[in-house]
Amino acid sequence: MPSWSSFQPFIPIGLALGGVYALSGVGMVVLYRATGVLNLAYGAIGAMGAMISWSMINNAGVPQGWAYVVAILTGGFLTLLYGTIFGSVLAARDPLVKAVATLGFALILLGVMTLLWSNSNITRSITFSTDESTAFTLSAVSVSWTQVLAFAFGLLVAVGATIFLRVTKIGTAMRALADDREITATLGVPVRRVEAAAWFGSGLIAGISGLLLADLDTLDPSTLTFLVIFTVAAALIARLRSITLTFVAAVVIGLVDNLVTPINSITNYRDMTPFVLAIIALLFFARGRQYSFARGGIR
Amino acid sequence: MEATGVVTRVGSSVRVSRGEGIQLAVIAALLVFVLVGLPQLLSLFWIDTSTSAVVYAVAALGVGLLVGRVGMVSLGQVAVLALGAWVGAKFCLSTSLPYPIVLLMSGLITMVLGVLIGLPALRVSGLYLALVTLMLAGAITVVLTVTNFPNGGKGFLGYDENYPGTIRRPSIATSDPAFFRYSVIVAVVMFALVVWHLRSKPGRAWAAIRQSEPAALTAGVNVTLYKMWAFALASFVTGVAGGLLGSGAGKLYTFQFPTSQSVILFAVVLMGGIYTVWGAVLAGVLLWVLPALFTIWGIDSQLPTILFGIGVLQVLTTAPAGIAYQFPRDMAKLGKLLYRLVRRFTPSASGAS
Amino acid sequence: MIEIKNLTVHFGGVIPLDDLSLTFESGTCGLIGPNGAGKTTFFNVLSGFVSPTSGSVTAYGDDLLSMAHYRRARWGLRRTFQTEQAIEELSIYENVAMIHEHSSSSRSTRRTDVLGAIDFVGLEPNPNSKVMTLGARDRRLVEIARAVVGKPRVVLLDEPAAGLPDEETEHLGSVIQAIPGHMGALVILVDHDMSLVSACCAKTAVLDFGALIASGPTAEVLRDERVMRAYLGTEAV
Numbered sequence: 076m077p078s079w080s081s082f083q084p085f086i087p088i089g090l091a092l093g094g095v096y097a098l099s100g101v102g103m104v105v106l107y108r109a110t111g112v113l114n115l116a117y118g119a120i121g122a123m124g125a126m127i128s129w130s131m132i133n134n135a136g137v138p139q140g141w142a143y144v145v146a147i148l149t150g151g152f153l154t155l156l157y158g159t160i161f162g163s164v165l166a167a168r169d170p171l172v173k174a175v176a177t178l179g180f181a182l183i184l185l186g187v188m189t190l191l192w193s194n195s196n197i198t199r200s201i202t203f204s205t206d207e208s209t210a211f212t213l214s215a216v217s218v219s220w221t222q223v224l225a226f227a228f229g230l231l232v233a234v235g236a237t238i239f240l241r242v243t244k245i246g247t248a249m250r251a252l253a254d255d256r257e258i259t260a261t262l263g264v265p266v267r268r269v270e271a272a273a274w275f276g277s278g279l280i281a282g283i284s285g286l287l288l289a290d291l292d293t294l295d296p297s298t299l300t301f302l303v304i305f306t307v308a309a310a311l312i313a314r315l316r317s318i319t320l321t322f323v324a325a326v327v328i329g330l331v332d333n334l335v336t337p338i339n340s341i342t343n344y345r346d347m348t349p350f351v352l353a354i355i356a357l358l359f360f361a362r363g364r365q366y367s368f369a370r371g372g373i374r
Numbered sequence: 375m376e377a378t379g380v381v382t383r384v385g386s387s388v389r390v391s392r393g394e395g396i397q398l399a400v401i402a403a404l405l406v407f408v409l410v411g412l413p414q415l416l417s418l419f420w421i422d423t424s425t426s427a428v429v430y431a432v433a434a435l436g437v438g439l440l441v442g443r444v445g446m447v448s449l450g451q452v453a454v455l456a457l458g459a460w461v462g463a464k465f466c467l468s469t470s471l472p473y474p475i476v477l478l479m480s481g482l483i484t485m486v487l488g489v490l491i492g493l494p495a496l497r498v499s500g501l502y503l504a505l506v507t508l509m510l511a512g513a514i515t516v517v518l519t520v521t522n523f524p525n526g527g528k529g530f531l532g533y534d535e536n537y538p539g540t541i542r543r544p545s546i547a548t549s550d551p552a553f554f555r556y557s558v559i560v561a562v563v564m565f566a567l568v569v570w571h572l573r574s575k576p577g578r579a580w581a582a583i584r585q586s587e588p589a590a591l592t593a594g595v596n597v598t599l600y601k602m603w604a605f606a607l608a609s610f611v612t613g614v615a616g617g618l619l620g621s622g623a624g625k626l627y628t629f630q631f632p633t634s635q636s637v638i639l640f641a642v643v644l645m646g647g648i649y650t651v652w653g654a655v656l657a658g659v660l661l662w663v664l665p666a667l668f669t670i671w672g673i674d675s676q677l678p679t680i681l682f683g684i685g686v687l688q689v690l691t692t693a694p695a696g697i698a699y700q701f702p703r704d705m706a707k708l709g710k711l712l713y714r715l716v717r718r719f720t721p722s723a724s725g726a727s
Numbered sequence: 728m729i730e731i732k733n734l735t736v737h738f739g740g741v742i743p744l745d746d747l748s749l750t751f752e753s754g755t756c757g758l759i760g761p762n763g764a765g766k767t768t769f770f771n772v773l774s775g776f777v778s779p780t781s782g783s784v785t786a787y788g789d790d791l792l793s794m795a796h797y798r799r800a801r802w803g804l805r806r807t808f809q810t811e812q813a814i815e816e817l818s819i820y821e822n823v824a825m826i827h828e829h830s831s832s833s834r835s836t837r838r839t840d841v842l843g844a845i846d847f848v849g850l851e852p853n854p855n856s857k858v859m860t861l862g863a864r865d866r867r868l869v870e871i872a873r874a875v876v877g878k879p880r881v882v883l884l885d886e887p888a889a890g891l892p893d894e895e896t897e898h899l900g901s902v903i904q905a906i907p908g909h910m911g912a913l914v915i916l917v918d919h920d921m922s923l924v925s926a927c928c929a930k931t932a933v934l935d936f937g938a939l940i941a942s943g944p945t946a947e948v949l950r951d952e953r954v955m956r957a958y959l960g961t962e963a964v
Contacts, residue, residue, distance in 0.1 A: 346516045578828075
């Protein structure tokens with residue numbers, strides 16, 4: 076078992092990544108609560124935004140700040156596009172169908188990204204100016220501002236979303252939608268508009284997390300697309316309901332995944348961590364086989 | 375009692391009606407063509423592609439069985455295929471058992487593994503089950519990157535970086551065309567096995583489970599048992615298919631079985647049609663023939679992935695039963711439309727316009 | 728005979744069944760009550776989908792609650808649901824045969840038993856026709872056939888007449904009445920159609936708010952003031 080000092084370097088990155096997983100996890104959970112859609116294309120959308128901004132910076136010479144804004148907006152608009160077209164069409168279907176549909180969307184995005192940016196000789200990367208600047212040092216381990224930002228963002232959005240859902244009109248409407256779409260519509264709530272807000276908002280979050288992951292991890296469409304599994308694991312542990320739980324679970328997942336690195340006996344299997352965590356989440360936390368006994372019989 | 379197009383049981387024999395008799399004749403004719411004619415017509419490239427298509431059609435059959443018959447979405451069947459391939463390669467290289475036994479072992483061991491892994495997964499259903507299968511596939515894929523496939527090396531894992539061992543083929547079918555024929559026959563056996571299940575007690579129980587689990591329980595169906603049975607059967611046929619894969623390619627690499635492939639397999643099964651057995655054949659063709667055609671025509675290799683994504687969306691929003699279900703109906707509608715048009719424009723005997 | 732003793736069900740703050748005790752002796756028995764009285768919950772307890780907080784159900788001397796739900800069918804419990812549950816993609820024959828092959832009846836008599844049940848309910852279409860081609864009336868009859876095939880001991884019918892026009896209800900009534908004599912089973916009929924209940928059931932029990940409020944000969948029960956009050960909710964009748 077490695078010593079404490081070998082674990083130390085992995086704590087900041089673990090927390091930072093955990094913060095990003097929390098960020099996207101919140102986006103995912105809010106969307107699920109408002110629309111019943113578990114957006115498995117989340118990673119792909121973020122990746123698309125990141126790739127577009129990379130293209131703008133490196134091929135078109137666009138200043139970083141603007142490119143990142145474009146990335147975030149791309150996330151928002153792509154998600155909104157999907158939600159407008161397929162969200163309403165599939166609104167009455169089972170969550171399984173809705174989730175599989177997002178998988179279809181993910182395949183399309185992945186294909187397009189690999190098509191457009193297929194030249195893998197080039198190492199692409201996104202680096203923020205805050206990457207090199209040290210925020211503080213904790214017993215010989217330096218923590219960059221990016222890492223602090225990532226964690227802070229996650230925390231901020233988690234808190235913000237909780238307040239938003241409780242306090243604002245749209246937020247309350249979203250919570251009502253989660254309970255019953257039909258009744259909410261009859262109450263005069265503009266269901267389509269509220270859903271659009273949920274789609275767009277979660278899309279913006281996808282854009283932000285795509286950028287952060289591209290910086291903290293790698294800028295590779297495939298990798299970024301599949302990082303969504305960490306997010307899904309966190310969201311599942313929170314039973315797709317609690318934002319607080321999503322945040323905590325995501326941070327723990329980020330930490331565990333990174334802290335495993337120095338343990339030599341299992342480090343080759345490190346990539347299994349998100350899958351194992353997700354399976355644990357699914358089998359132990361997300362149980363819910365229910366027979367409905369409402370009038371009208373079964374199911 | 376006369377039979378009007380369905381199987382009638384009389385005592386212990388099974389009488390097949392005219393409609394089904396014609397279907398069987400068509401299938402037999404097609405089979406003869408594929409076995410005899412096709413290998414003569416195709417180039418080596420296409421024979422290899424077709425062999426892969428055949429193998430994946432069997433895997434698609436497993437997926438279709440789970441989704442279409444029992445309502446269980448498995449997004450991890452390529453990992454099951456990889457397991458079968460691993461077992462098949464191991465037996466081929468480490469033993470000199472006759473090839474059919476090797477395939478049988480691939481099927482049986484994969485079946486056991488499938489059931490063991492599937493058992494806890496049965497506690498969840500719907501979306502969560504789908505996610506569990508996806509995660510399991512991911513986990514298995516990672517393990518495979520560490521253990522690799524057997525290639526003649528020593529030890530249990532049988533992997534040697536430098537060893538250029540080749541996975542053998544059945545002694546009666548060593549050439550590519552011959553192996554293609556062999557694969558087709560194995561596939562037909564697998565399809566027959568599944569169809570036999572569908573026509574008898576398990577098939578009826580699965581139909582009940584898919585429609586309503588509580589109603590099935592009330593009817594006395596041990597739902598857990600029959601779900602496991604479906605899992606076992608799907609794993610078995612997929613395992614056998616995996617066994618064929620190793621011999622087809624001679625060597626196996628982990629990158630041939632990425633997790634995304636499981637998602638794509640599910641996509642093509644959805645497109646091909648989950649309610650008919652032909653849908654599985656169509657899925658295999660979509661998965662292998664389409665990209666091969668694109669490569670020959672110089673179209674980008676990413677286009678199939680994009681098309682499959684679009685296909686998933688299309689199927690889910692408009693034709694939930696898939697192309698194999700929808701196509702004959704669409705064709706029938708088209709036929710009726712054409713008939714009406716022809717009627718309109720040909721002068722009738724009574725002179726009406 | 729079925730004996731229910733002190734059956735209580737708690738369901739997320741609601742108490743659908745409250746210390747229910749009643750006995751069904753033989754023949755066709757009615758079970759009525761206003762919406763929400765607990766009739767479907769009662770059936771669900773018998774079927775095994777709901778676990779009671781307390782109480783017991785003894786049928787023909789066997790403790791029903793100790794059996795897993797799918798085993799109760801093997802024991803001889805049959806049930807229809809308010810929504811159609813006949814399997815659409817299978818034929819009439821296959822639908823009924825399925826019940827038979829999962830019950831304790833032997834394989835050798837399957838064909839006669841299945842055709843006999845189909846005949847008994849008066850299904851006219853070819854037994855090989857798929858259920859999805861049938862209309863509402865025939866689908867209902869398929870469900871009844873499924874409920875009576877083999878050697879059922881207890882048949883639970885949950886609103887079999889719902890949505891059917893009067894003529895069909897009459898035919899249904901005659902079929903239901905004949906079940907105990909023909910198959911030797913105890914039938915519990917839940918329905919809102921009082922004429923059906925009067926025609927079929929010699930005795931009827933009435934539930935309200937999860938408790939038994941009346942039981943006895945059907946005609947008397949239907950005239951009972953408490954029963955009318957439960958349905959109409961008024962004090963003076």
